[in-house]
Amino acid sequence: MTAGVGSFGSFEGSFDDPSDPSAEVLAEAAAAFGLLASSARLHLVWALAQGESDVSGLAERVGGALPAISQHLAKLKLAGLVRSRREGRRVVYLVDDPDVVTIVRLMVGQLADRRSSAGAGAGAGAGRLRGLGA
Secondary structure (H helix, E strand, O other): OOOOOOOHHHOOOOOOOOOOOOHHHHHHHHHHHHHHOOHHHHHHHHHHHHOOEEHHHHHHHHOOOHHHHHHHHHHHHHOOOEEEEEEOOEEEEEEOOHHHHHHHHHHHHHHHHHHHHOOOOOOOOOOOOHHHOO
16 A cells, blocks of 8 residues: 555454554544545445446546546545556556455445335434434
8 A cells, every 4th residue: 555544454453352453553544534434535436346447437437527536536546545557548547455445345335235124215224324424
């Protein structure tokens, strides 16, 4: 992983280890979650988790303007969450850390499952995180 938020794989300890992670690891995790707190950036990571794409393809898929998508990708790239490579004139983006894909799929999948199990109406669990500053 490049400079920025660090690697999720570098977590000091595991969930079986009762010791707390270091302040540095917690700060790196908070920075990564902060970047993913934007629904646009989260959608981009979700889309890139399905496969690599260029800016035009991502803009079409997530429904954003090219300049805005480029800015979001630049932030994700700077943090080391995505990377890019050139294919002729095209710049192709992909997720740089498979652990980020796992976390995003887990969180989005859990929330989608809750919504579908609650039914189409505003059942239990639907929108629970909204009032928490999320």
